[in-house]
Amino acid sequence: DIVMTQTPLSSPVTLGQPASISCRSSQSLVHSDGNTYLSWFHQRPGQPPRLLIYDISKRLSGVPDRFSGSGAGTDFTLKISRVEAEDVGVYYCMQATQFPTFGQGTKVEIK
Amino acid sequence: QVTLRESGPALVRPTQTLTLTCTVSGFSLTTRGMCVAWIRQPPGKALEWLARLDWDDDKYYSTSLKTRLTISKDTSKNQVVLTMTNMAPVDTATYYCARMSLMSGVVDYWGQGTLVAVSS
Numbered sequence: 001d002i003v004m005t006q007t008p009l010s011s012p013v014t015l016g017q018p019a020s021i022s023c024r025s026s027q028s029l030v031h032s033d034g035n036t037y038l039s040w041f042h043q044r045p046g047q048p049p050r051l052l053i054y055d056i057s058k059r060l061s062g063v064p065d066r067f068s069g070s071g072a073g074t075d076f077t078l079k080i081s082r083v084e085a086e087d088v089g090v091y092y093c094m095q096a097t098q099f100p101t102f103g104q105g106t107k108v109e110i111k
Numbered sequence: 112q113v114t115l116r117e118s119g120p121a122l123v124r125p126t127q128t129l130t131l132t133c134t135v136s137g138f139s140l141t142t143r144g145m146c147v148a149w150i151r152q153p154p155g156k157a158l159e160w161l162a163r164l165d166w167d168d169d170k171y172y173s174t175s176l177k178t179r180l181t182i183s184k185d186t187s188k189n190q191v192v193l194t195m196t197n198m199a200p201v202d203t204a205t206y207y208c209a210r211m212s213l214m215s216g217v218v219d220y221w222g223q224g225t226l227v228a229v230s231s
Contacts, residue, residue: 037216
């Protein structure tokens with residue numbers, strides 16, 4: 001199975017400041033069809049995860065443009081340009097190039 | 112409107128078999144390019160994919176759990192069923208079903224989840 005490793009595991013941020021989360025895969029996520037199936041989710045306590053970004057950098061409809069994804073191969077990043085109070089929670093990366101696996105999660109909280 | 116709803120027991124005893132049902136609406140289990148997955152999350156821990164059932168009845172399982180899992184569907188009832196044998200306390204978790212597009216890898220709809228505790 002592909003192992004997904006996220007850093008940091010915890011990210012205290014100041015409102016209005018940027019945040020960045022890294023996700024590294026144990027092998028390339030480039031599928032034989034040429035696509036890279038890397039997604040990012042946000043989860044609040046007691047709620048199911050909510051998809052933010054798929055295919056590395058495509059924002060789901062309705063997701064604010066302060067969220068952006070980038071990367072290639074085995075290294076990927078989620079950035080929040082200006083953290084708002086509603087952004088607190090745990091963020092997960094997930095690969096679906098092979099049988100899907102998630103990262104360990106990164107908890108974003110306000111300082 | 113797409114919805115998924117999990118149902119099953121809140122408590123199972125160690126060594127018992129867990130049976131969970133995901134009832135879907137707003138889409139068909141035979142829609143080309145779609146699948147339904149079971150994903151779990153132990154309290155305070157990360158998400159873990161368990162199994163996936165594709166529109167054409169192909170089935171895929173977590174490597175570490177495949178000997179204990181069976182996924183199936185009842186198209187007439189719009190239901191996907193997961194069974195997990197030989198339950199243990201470490202299997203205590205919230206179990207989610209979710210829909211994924213095989214074309215894009217997008218997991219766009221989730222159920223609210225059902226918490227299953229394993230205890231004697």
